[in-house]
Amino acid sequence: xxxxxxxxxxxxxxxxxxxxxxxxxxxxxxxxxxxxxxxxxxxxxxxxxxxxxxxxxxxxxxxxxxxxxxxxxxxxxxxxxxxxxxxxxxxxxxxxxxxxxxxxxxxxxxxxxxxxxxxxxxxxxxxxxxxxxxxxxxxxxxxxxxxxxxxxxxxxxxxxxxxxxxxxxxxxxxxxxxxxxxxxxxxxxxxxxxxxxxxxxxxxxxxxxxxxxxxxxxxxxxxxxxxxxxxxxxxxxxxxxxxxxxxxxxxxxxxxxxxxxxxxxxxxxxxxxxxxxxxxxxxxxxxxxxxxxxxxxxxxxxxxxxxxxxxxxxxxxxxxxxxxxxxxxxxxxxxxxxxxxxxxxxxxxxxxxxxxxxx
Ligand SMILES: *Cc1c(COP(=O)(O)O)cnc(C)c1O
Numbered sequence: 001x002x003x004x005x006x007x008x009x010x011x012x013x014x015x016x017x018x019x020x021x022x023x024x025x026x027x028x029x030x031x032x033x034x035x036x037x038x039x040x041x042x043x044x045x046x047x048x049x050x051x052x053x054x055x056x057x058x059x060x061x062x063x064x065x066x067x068x069x070x071x072x073x074x075x076x077x078x079x080x081x082x083x084x085x086x087x088x089x090x091x092x093x094x095x096x097x098x099x100x101x102x103x104x105x106x107x108x109x110x111x112x113x114x115x116x117x118x119x120x121x122x123x124x125x126x127x128x129x130x131x132x133x134x135x136x137x138x139x140x141x142x143x144x145x146x147x148x149x150x151x152x153x154x155x156x157x158x159x160x161x162x163x164x165x166x167x168x169x170x171x172x173x174x175x176x177x178x179x180x181x182x183x184x185x186x187x188x189x190x191x192x193x194x195x196x197x198x199x200x201x202x203x204x205x206x207x208x209x210x211x212x213x214x215x216x217x218x219x220x221x222x223x224x225x226x227x228x229x230x231x232x233x234x235x236x237x238x239x240x241x242x243x244x245x246x247x248x249x250x251x252x253x254x255x256x257x258x259x260x261x262x263x264x265x266x267x268x269x270x271x272x273x274x275x276x277x278x279x280x281x282x283x284x285x286x287x288x289x290x291x292x293x294x295x296x297x298x299x300x301x302x303x304x305x306x307x308x309x310x311x312x313x314x315x316x317x318x319x320x321x322x323x324x325x326x327x328x329x330x331x332x333x334x335x336x337x338x339x340x341x342x343x344x345x346x347x348x349x350x351x352x353x354x355x356x357x358x359x
Contacts, residue, residue, distance in 0.1 A: 005241030005275040005323070007345060007352040009040060011048055013233035017221050018054060020231050025202060025213050030084070030195055032216035033068070034060040039342030040220060040235060041352035043071045046081075048354070055081040056193075058214060062087060065102045066095070084126055084159065088136075093118045100124070103158050107136040109145055116153065123192070126159040129182055131175050137162060143182055150186055159193035160186065161214065164201035172205055180209045203227045222339055224331045236342060237355065239281070239323040243271045243292070244306075246317055263300045267310040270300070273321050278304040280346040281323065284334045291322040299323075 021029050031054065032038075037045035046057060046068050059065050065083040072078045081101055088107040089096075091114070096102065103124040106112045115125060127146070130137030138146055149155065162179050166172035179196055188194065194210045199217040201207075217223070221234040247270050249263060263270065271292075275281045281302060289296040292315055301308045309321070324330065327338040 005239055005273070005279065005281075005350055007040070007342075007350055008237045008240050009044070009235055009352055009354050010233065010237050011235075011354045011357075013221055013235045013237075014045070014048060014219070015052055016233050017219055017235070018049075018052065021202075021213065021215075021218055024231070025206070027210060028193075028212045029054065029219065030056060030058055030193065030212040030214040031219045032058045032198075032214060034058070034064055034086075034216065035343050036064075036347055038216050038220055038222065038339055039345055041347065042068055044352055044354065046072060047076065050078060050081060056084065057081070058084040058086065060086045062095075062102065062104075066099065069099050069101050072101075082124075082158070086128070089114070093120060096120060096124075106138070106157075108138055109142050109149070112138075112146070112149060116149075122153075122155045122157055124158050126161060126193075127157055127186075127191075129160065129162045129179065131162060131165070131178055140178065140182070143185060147186055150190060156190050157192070159195060159212075160191045161193075161195045164196045164198065164205070166200055166204055169204065172201065176205060176207050180207075183209050200225060200227070203229070217339070222327070222342075224328050224337055224339075234327055236324070236327055236338075238325050238327075239275070239345065239350070241273055241275060241321050241323075243315060243317050243319045243321055244274045245272045246270070246311065246315060247272070263308075264298070264310060267300070269311050269313065269315070271297075271309045271311045271315050271319075271321075273307050273309065274305065275307055275323070275350075276303045276305045278346070279349045280344040281307060282336070282341060282344055284336050284341075285323070288330070288333055291325040292319050 018029055033042045033045050036042050062085055065085050082103050083101055084103045086105050088111045089104045105126045105128050107128050128137035130139055164175055183194055193212050195212040195214045196207055196210050197213050199215045202213050221232040249268055277283050283302045285299050285302050288299055290299055298310045300310050330338040330341055
């Protein structure tokens with residue numbers, strides 16, 4: 001039997017979250033599928049979103065946008081989608097022609113002038129505005145110049161956005177006020193989409209001017225940042241595989257092929273599963289638990305290719321093993337967020353599978 005571990009995903013939960021978020025905020029959703037869709041598999045998620053008639057997505061890098069575009073075109077001959085990339089173009093505009101779906105961000109006046117000089121269709125560009133809180137974007141002081149450029153060239157963009165910095169509640173309100181002012185100044189109708197809030201911003205604020213909310217965390221139902229929405233459902237439902245072998249500790253002691261110092265002296269039996277940090281199942285999982293036949297067992301040691309679990313006589317070869325069965329508690333238990341654990345799971349060695357679509 002195949003004892004390889006796989007990531008189990010719930011497509012109904014994904015669709016539920018999309019509908020729920022739209023209803024809750026009365027806005028459209030721009031799903032963020034960067035970082036391999038937060039470890040869920042950006043190709044699988046992009047196709048699922050497409051099938052749900054949600055055809056505009058956001059990523060951080062051009063490399064991600066290109067992989068997803070190639071996948072959609074080569075496997076399904078699908079090309080009517082858009083991928084907003086938070087990065088700006090450097091000086092290479094050549095690949096944009098090949099990939100009309102890929103929509104870069106303008107992070108400075110210089111970016112915009114370059115795009116105009118290279119005849120890039122402006123309706124595939126997004127304007128990022130920076131309110132002095134750090135990352136990148138057109139500076140507040142440059143908005144007047146921007147306004148003139150827009151007016152003079154009759155520019156219509158794909159979108160305008162900013163980062164809603166909310167170190168404090170009132171800072172956030174200030175960003176919303178300024179962003180709204182800038183959007184109105186540049187002309188709301190010059191943007192197909194207007195978006196400002198990620199997960200925290202969605203919970204903290206209602207923003208009248210936006211057309212979309214922009215989130216990965218809530219799309220996947222990942223929650224651990226001090227907010228909790230009982231109506232969201234986790235798309236990730238576990239890292240699942242089977243017990244590969246079971247040994248008595250004294251036997252292992254004798255064989256001595258692993259360091260047994262970390263095993264509790266009361267433990268008589270150890271189960272081995274075929275997943276380790278080489279698969280991206282991090283050593284930080286030591287001393288957490290997994291689920292076998294509805295009982296929690298301690299993970300005693302993670303090695304590169306295998307992991308050892310302290311079990312009892314209930315457990316046999318071939319039993320189903322559920323890792324990360326309590327995803328939203330990982331941060332409390334280990335100090336590492338479930339998001340980081342998920343992104344770490346190797347895309348090369350561990351498949352992502354929608355429940356009910358196992359092939
Ligand atoms: C990653 C990212 C997001 C998504 O944030 P969540 O916390 O997943 O909601 C939104 N906007 C930008 C610019 C990002 O880089």
